[in-house]
Amino acid sequence: MWIYEKKLMFPVNITRPDLKMAQALMAQYGGPDSELAAGLRYLTQRFTMPDDRCRATVNDIGTEEIAHWEMIGVMIKQCMRGASVEDLKNSGLLGSFVLHGRSVFPSDPNGVPFTTAYIQSTGDPVADLVEDMAAEQKARATYEHLMMLTDNEEILRPLRFLREREIVHYQRFGECLEIVQDLMCRD
Amino acid sequence: MSRCELMNKISQIQFVCVELNLYINTHPDDTDAIKDFNSYSSRLNNLIEEYEQEYGPLLNFGISPIDTGSWVCSEWPFE
Ligand SMILES: [Fe+2]
Numbered sequence: 001m002w003i004y005e006k007k008l009m010f011p012v013n014i015t016r017p018d019l020k021m022a023q024a025l026m027a028q029y030g031g032p033d034s035e036l037a038a039g040l041r042y043l044t045q046r047f048t049m050p051d052d053r054c055r056a057t058v059n060d061i062g063t064e065e066i067a068h069w070e071m072i073g074v075m076i077k078q079c080m081r082g083a084s085v086e087d088l089k090n091s092g093l094l095g096s097f098v099l100h101g102r103s104v105f106p107s108d109p110n111g112v113p114f115t116t117a118y119i120q121s122t123g124d125p126v127a128d129l130v131e132d133m134a135a136e137q138k139a140r141a142t143y144e145h146l147m148m149l150t151d152n153e154e155i156l157r158p159l160r161f162l163r164e165r166e167i168v169h170y171q172r173f174g175e176c177l178e179i180v181q182d183l184m185c186r187d
Numbered sequence: 188m189s190r191c192e193l194m195n196k197i198s199q200i201q202f203v204c205v206e207l208n209l210y211i212n213t214h215p216d217d218t219d220a221i222k223d224f225n226s227y228s229s230r231l232n233n234l235i236e237e238y239e240q241e242y243g244p245l246l247n248f249g250i251s252p253i254d255t256g257s258w259v260c261s262e263w264p265f266e
Binding site: 001003004005006007008009010011052053056057060061064070073074077168169172175176179 | 194195197198201202205206208209210212213214215244245246247248250258261263264265
């Protein structure tokens with residue numbers, strides 16, 4: 001069961017259109033290392049994660065990722081707000097506009113639609129947790145690339161917040177890996 | 188507090204709760220962290236109650252009380 005809370009995890013308020021950044025942000029909305037991939041990956045791995053501490057961690061981080069996914073969606077929408085069809089036509093979002101209008105569709109910046117082929121759940125806790133740690137680092141790197149593309153504080157502020165979350169999640173998954181390895185050594 | 192101030196306060200306190208929740212998941216014996224979590228959690232609940240009395244429900248499916256139309260009509264974060 002999930003409860004919806006009618007607010008964003010961190011405030012997003014982008015006041016002028018920026019179609020380049022709207023397109024770039026699609027990386028974290030529907031790309032291989034996106035918040036969507038992260039959330040789906042961890043919430044899927046819950047079913048086979050041993051140990052109460054690790055199960056709680058994939059459940060709760062998976063839930064947090066969905067709140068991050070929502071933030072990115074709002075950022076993309078706000079970056080497109082006020083853009084004319086002519087603006088869209090002359091931007092990298094032409095293909096996206098033809099297929100999806102002004103909706104915020106989970107594709108990467110090149111228009112490649114999201115696929116669960118991006119994620120893995122092996123049922124093996126060591127393999128899964130190592131994948132999760134790598135996923136957090138890939139998402140951190142993606143955020144750093146995004147931050148190089150703009151000097152707009154309205155976009156940078158939420159990106160900084162999201163980048164820091166990847167670091168905390170990486171830390172927690174590392175602790176889970178230690179927990180699982182300890183358990184395996186004991187058996 | 189204005190709507191925006193109150194919302195920011197909620198986000199700040201809630202962030203502490205998220206962070207402590209994740210930490211406690213892998214450190215369930217840390218009693219200091221649990222004490223902090225419970226104190227921030229009750230502050231969060233008080234702030235949410237204060238917000239909802241002024242500006243309408245924040246949570247769906249029975250967690251927040253509602254008036255006619257208050258859930259559907261109040262602003263969505265993705266608007
Ligand atoms: Fe994450």
